[in-house]
Amino acid sequence: MSQLNEIERINRLLLQLASGNFSYREEVLHENNHLEGIITGINMLAEELESSTVSHDYLNSIFKGVVDMLVVLNSDNTIRQINEAVTKELGYSPEDLIGQPFVSLFSEIDPIALHTSNESLYEKGVCYNVEATFKTKEGKSIPVSFSSSLLYNNDQHINGTLYIAKNISKLKKVERDLKVINHELKTFVYKASHDLKGPIASILGLTNVAGLEIEDAADGEIRGIAKEYLGLIQDSASMMNSILLNLIDITYLKQARMKIEPIDFEDLIRSIYNSLRFVKEFQKVELRLNIQPEIQFHSDIKVVKSILQNLLENGLKYHRNEIREPWVAIDVQQTKAGVFLQVKDNGIGIPKEVQGQIFEMFFRASNKSAGTGLGLYIVKNAVEQINGNIQLFSQPSGTTFKIDLPSLIRTEVEIHPSA
Amino acid sequence: MSAPPERSRFKTVLLVDDSRFDNLVHERLIIRSGLCEHLEVYPNGKLAIDALADPNHENAHQLAETDLILLDINMPILDGFGFLKRFPELTPTLTQRVNVVILTSYINLEDKRRSSESPFVAGYINKPLTEDKLAELADL
Numbered sequence: 387m388s389q390l391n392e393i394e395r396i397n398r399l400l401l402q403l404a405s406g407n408f409s410y411r412e413e414v415l416h417e418n419n420h421l422e423g424i425i426t427g428i429n430m431l432a433e434e435l436e437s438s439t440v441s442h443d444y445l446n447s448i449f450k451g452v453v454d455m456l457v458v459l460n461s462d463n464t465i466r467q468i469n470e471a472v473t474k475e476l477g478y479s480p481e482d483l484i485g486q487p488f489v490s491l492f493s494e495i496d497p498i499a500l501h502t503s504n505e506s507l508y509e510k511g512v513c514y515n516v517e518a519t520f521k522t523k524e525g526k527s528i529p530v531s532f533s534s535s536l537l538y539n540n541d542q543h544i545n546g547t548l549y550i551a552k553n554i555s556k557l558k559k560v561e562r563d564l565k566v567i568n569h570e571l572k573t574f575v576y577k578a579s580h581d582l583k584g585p586i587a588s589i590l591g592l593t594n595v596a597g598l599e600i601e602d603a604a605d606g607e608i609r610g611i612a613k614e615y616l617g618l619i620q621d622s623a624s625m626m627n628s629i630l631l632n633l634i635d636i637t638y639l640k641q642a643r644m645k646i647e648p649i650d651f652e653d654l655i656r657s658i659y660n661s662l663r664f665v666k667e668f669q670k671v672e673l674r675l676n677i678q679p680e681i682q683f684h685s686d687i688k689v690v691k692s693i694l695q696n697l698l699e700n701g702l703k704y705h706r707n708e709i710r711e712p713w714v715a716i717d718v719q720q721t722k723a724g725v726f727l728q729v730k731d732n733g734i735g736i737p738k739e740v741q742g743q744i745f746e747m748f749f750r751a752s753n754k755s756a757g758t759g760l761g762l763y764i765v766k767n768a769v770e771q772i773n774g775n776i777q778l779f780s781q782p783s784g785t786t787f788k789i790d791l792p793s794l795i796r797t798e799v800e801i802h803p804s805a
Numbered sequence: 806m807s808a809p810p811e812r813s814r815f816k817t818v819l820l821v822d823d824s825r826f827d828n829l830v831h832e833r834l835i836i837r838s839g840l841c842e843h844l845e846v847y848p849n850g851k852l853a854i855d856a857l858a859d860p861n862h863e864n865a866h867q868l869a870e871t872d873l874i875l876l877d878i879n880m881p882i883l884d885g886f887g888f889l890k891r892f893p894e895l896t897p898t899l900t901q902r903v904n905v906v907i908l909t910s911y912i913n914l915e916d917k918r919r920s921s922e923s924p925f926v927a928g929y930i931n932k933p934l935t936e937d938k939l940a941e942l943a944d945l
Contacts, residue, residue: 580911584824584879584932587910591830591933598837598936634911688914 392421399428408436455530457549458537463488466546475553477523488549493521493528503534507547511536520551529558572637579633586630589623625758632760635692639767644686646794651677651718651725654687658695668702671731674715681720684793685772692768694729696761697787701731703757704785724774724793728786736780744778814943815841816870821853821888822846822877822908831875831908831934838939843867849880850888857895869899873942875908875930878916885909889923904945906930 395412402410411432412425449456449469455476456469465483473479476491489495499516506513512535519527532551539545593616600612652675659673694716701714709732717728736744740751745766748759765787769776774791818841820831828846835844845864847853856862857871878885885907893900904927907920912929920926927945930938 584910585826587932588824588826588830591935592826594933594935595830595833599833 392419392425396421396425396428399425399432403428403432403435408432408439452550455549455551455553457483457488457491457551459488459547459549461545463547465491475522475528476520482523491520493519493525503532507534507536517554518551529554572640575633576637579630579637583627583630583634586623586627590620590627593620593623629758629760632758632764635764636760636767638688639692639764639771644689644771644794646684647687649683649685649687649690651681651683654691655694655698655716655718658691658698662695662699662702665702670712671702671705672711672713673698674713676715677718678720681718681725682793683720683725683791684795685724685791686794689768689772690791693765693789694727696765697729700757700761701729701733701785704733705731706734721790724791727789727791729789730784730786732784735782735785736778738780741778741780813839813842814945815873817841817843817845817867817872819853819857819871819874820844820846821848821850821874821880821885823848823880824877827877827932827934834934834936834939838936838943840939840943841873843870845871850876850883850885850891852882854883854888854891854894857899870902871899872902872904873945874903874905875934876905878907878909878912878920886919889920889925892923892925900925904928906942906945908932908934 399410399412409432411429414422414426414429416422449467452469453471455472456467457465457472458467460466465486465488468478468480468483472483483491496518499518503513503516512533514533515531516533517529517531520530522528530551531554532549534547534549536544537546537548597613597616597620600609600616655675655677662668698714698716705712705714712732714729714731714733717726717730719726736751740749743749744751744762747763749763750757750759766776769789769791772791772794774789777788779786779788818835820828820835822828822831825848828848832844832846835841843864845856845868847856853874856864857868859865862868876885876888883891889905892905903925905923905925906928907926908930909916910932912920912931917929920929928942930942
């Protein structure tokens with residue numbers, strides 16, 4: 387082996403590398419000389435070049451292959467690189483964007499969203515699913531959801547940010563449509579129950595007056611028959627009326643806004659009892675009230691009223707006939723968070739096997755009197771609406787409902803539709 | 806039929822409601838109870854206002870003595886709120902002697918708030934009107 391030969395081999399190797407053939411290697415002969423050492427060094431360099439060049443292509447192919455929009459920012463928040471999805475979705479070429487500030491991509495900047503996303507980004511290094519609006523080259527707005535993560539160089543210094551954004555126009559449209567449909571449904575139930583109240587009130591009024599006039603005019607037998615049927619019509623219309631009142635209560639509970647005000651339980655319970663005690667079969671049931679004086683409690687009075695109204699009415703309705711002193715006892719005590727309510731009776735009780743179902747819509751546990759099957763459903767929804775908690779204890783000797791309600795802050799509370 | 810009281814509580818009562826069923830019920834109950842000497846029925850707010858404002862109305866004399874108006878909320882042409890809004894157009898002699906009572910099948914808080922803005926509204930009654938509720942009216 388001559389020296390010239392080694393120089394030739396070095397030359398050949400360098401030429402291959404210079405022409406981009408990073409997989410070329412020159413065989414190293416095991417001779418302990420400097421020139422062979424240089425060949426070994428160049429081979430190692432080629433190795434390095436080959437591996438980094440492959441991973442560069444590999445990264446590029448991933449970058450191109452991602453179907454969501456990818457934007458890489460420099461540390462000064464100017465755009466370093468975009469992928470083809472950005473061009474496809476927004477119409478910009480790389481030349482339009484590279485070097486431009488990232489914010490120029492946004493059509494509306496929600497400062498709070500941007501601030502929260504940056505906070506999370508710099509605190510945790512990542513940030514997930516922030517909704518924003520991008521602007522296309524033609525000026526159209528596109529809703530997107532983006533996630534981001536910080537990029538680091540070899541010295542672990544931040545040298546940029548990677549943003550992945552997804553076009554969520556379709557999702558947004560579905561969301562909007564759902565909201566509209568949901569609103570229409572609520573309005574429909576509300577309107578329908580209100581509109582039906584009128585004709586039912588008319589039926590109740592007409593049967594009432596018919597009863598009075600038949601009393602005056604008709605003779606014995608016809609009077610008896612007519613009054614019997616009028617009574618049945620009246621009962622049926624009253625039942626329908628109760629269902630509608632329940633439906634109206636439910637639409638109130640499902641609506642988004644509540645009014646928070648101080649609640650006087652003594653007043654509230656008395657007024658509920660006054661509206662119920664004209665019912666003849668309720669009159670033999672004694673109401674026992676034990677309300678701690680000067681309770682401080684804020685909530686939505688209509689919602690709290692729904693709870694107490696339905697529980698008290700159930701207590702009065704499902705009393706035991708054979709018992710000498712039927713009663714319903716309502717206790718109200720101040721707690722740290724709000725109030726503790728207990729509605730207890732010595733009535734017929736709720737059978738063990740149906741206790742799991744009594745809060746379900748339209749479930750009826752008893753044939754004793756015709757209920758709408760909505761009362762306890764309303765109670766449960768009402769308790770949940772004002773962030774409370776309800777427990778049922780029932781035996782054949784009576785039923786106890788225990789309810790914890792937190793006092794709410796005296797502002798309008800926005801309720802999430804999912805709650 | 807029980808004899809009406811010696812003197813009726815009201816001189817003239819107006820029923821303003823578009824439901825002919827409810828008007829029939831209310832008319833019969835009011836006549837039976839002897840609550841008033843004279844009763845007029847109007848199917849919407851506009852016809853009631855027009856009648857009250859018309860000096861040449863055939864019952865102008867009785868209309869001038871109106872002291873109770875039972876007012877429905879949902880009506881065509883001019884509803885209960887519209888009626889309350891136009892009510893002050895009438896002569897003060899009339900508006901000062903009249904009690905307006907809202908008589909409707911369901912009054913929600915918003916309707917109650919809206920109607921309570923009128924100083925002429927003296928109360929609310931949920932339909933159907935019954936003898937008990939009429940007795941409360943007599944106490945106005």
